[in-house]
Amino acid sequence: MTVDLRSDTVTKPTPAMLEAIMSAEVGDDVFGEDPTVKILEQKCAKMLSMDGAVFCPSGTMTNQIGIKVLTQPFEEVICYKGSHIYKYEGGGLAGNSNVSVRLLNGDRGRISPEEVSANINNSADAHQAISAVVALENTVVREAGSYYTLKQIASISELARSKNLKMHLDGARFFNALAETKEKPEEFGKYFDTISICLSKGLGAPIGSVLLYKKEYESKARRMRKAFGGGMRQVGFLAAAGIYALDHHIERLKEDHARAKKLGTALQNLSWVKSVMPVDTNIVIFEVAQGLTPEKVLTKFGEHRIKALPFSATEIRLVTHLDFTDAMLDKCLDVFAKIAF
Numbered sequence: 001m002t003v004d005l006r007s008d009t010v011t012k013p014t015p016a017m018l019e020a021i022m023s024a025e026v027g028d029d030v031f032g033e034d035p036t037v038k039i040l041e042q043k044c045a046k047m048l049s050m051d052g053a054v055f056c057p058s059g060t061m062t063n064q065i066g067i068k069v070l071t072q073p074f075e076e077v078i079c080y081k082g083s084h085i086y087k088y089e090g091g092g093l094a095g096n097s098n099v100s101v102r103l104l105n106g107d108r109g110r111i112s113p114e115e116v117s118a119n120i121n122n123s124a125d126a127h128q129a130i131s132a133v134v135a136l137e138n139t140v141v142r143e144a145g146s147y148y149t150l151k152q153i154a155s156i157s158e159l160a161r162s163k164n165l166k167m168h169l170d171g172a173r174f175f176n177a178l179a180e181t182k183e184k185p186e187e188f189g190k191y192f193d194t195i196s197i198c199l200s201k202g203l204g205a206p207i208g209s210v211l212l213y214k215k216e217y218e219s220k221a222r223r224m225r226k227a228f229g230g231g232m233r234q235v236g237f238l239a240a241a242g243i244y245a246l247d248h249h250i251e252r253l254k255e256d257h258a259r260a261k262k263l264g265t266a267l268q269n270l271s272w273v274k275s276v277m278p279v280d281t282n283i284v285i286f287e288v289a290q291g292l293t294p295e296k297v298l299t300k301f302g303e304h305r306i307k308a309l310p311f312s313a314t315e316i317r318l319v320t321h322l323d324f325t326d327a328m329l330d331k332c333l334d335v336f337a338k339i340a341f
């Protein structure tokens with residue numbers, strides 16, 4: 001049995017999801033004629049109380065379009081220093097939006113109104129870039145899936161609005177956060193101008209992300225999707241997978257969290273592990289013991305057909321997901337207990 005914990009993107013469609021894909025009604029979405037895409041976009045917008053949505057091939061594209069529609073060149077985006085939009089999108093903010101970034105430390109990636117407030121530039125001073133957007137990530141991938149509460153988000157949004165800043169949310173794992181806080185998705189829309197949601201992570205769709213927006217950004221978001229090469233044709237087949245995922249795979253996310261917690265607990269007392277970050281959702285990040293490297297540990301994992309990702313010079317990341325079963329969890333716990341260096 002191979003166990004793949006590199007990412008929650010590795011899942012394959014379930015038989016029922018494949019059924020939904022096979023029976024999707026499709027049309028050319030560049031002509032606005034794919035009924036299934038329209039259903040998906042409207043469903044997502046409604047779920048989070050946003051005005052509309054545009055279906056895209058990746059979460060990188062939805063984030064990049066979000067920042068693009070909220071900024072002008074020479075402006076600045078305020079975000080956590082380990083944000084996906086900054087660290088893992090190929091320099092897209094610089095290339096696509098010509099913006100600079102202001103990087104904040106945050107508390108395990110969660111930035112505070114005080115930190116934001118202290119990092120807003122003086123727009124009257126020509127030396128300083130104009131602060132334009134606060135971008136939050138929920139959950140925070142670089143910090144083992146830490147999450148914000150609605151109250152924290154509300155206070156950042158209120159501050160941002162009072163300073164004339166826009167709000168973007170990278171909600172690649174938005175529903176993982178809600179599985180823990182039990183908050184309602186419809187409570188979130190009012191705090192943001194744009195929100196990116198991934199269907200291809202914990203929700204288990206093979207491809208796809210959705211950018212939700214406030215009405216005034218609709219035409220620019222759709223124009224930018226075209227300009228970025230994200231206009232797709234009979235893509236209702238993929239939208240159908242997304243609809244299926246939203247209907248059937250949100251409730252079960254807490255199972256992934258429970259399995260991740262068990263992995264984290266098991267790792268805590270092993271000789272080859274130095275420390276484990278708190279496991280808040282479905283991501284486990286641990287540091288290997290002194291004298292070891294992630295590569296050495298991953299080679300050993302590989303001998304037992306367990307795959308994980310090196311996450312820094314000293315860290316390894318494991319992500320639980322729809323295709324990670326209890327039998328696989330047991331295997332991991334077995335292997336972790338018996339390997340030695």
Ligand SMILES: *Cc1c(COP(=O)(O)O)cnc(C)c1O
Nearest residue numbers: 058059060061084137141170172
């Ligand atoms: C995966 C991820 C994305 C988008 O990734 P794609 O692979 O481009 O779909 C965005 N933000 C975060 C936090 C992610 O983990």
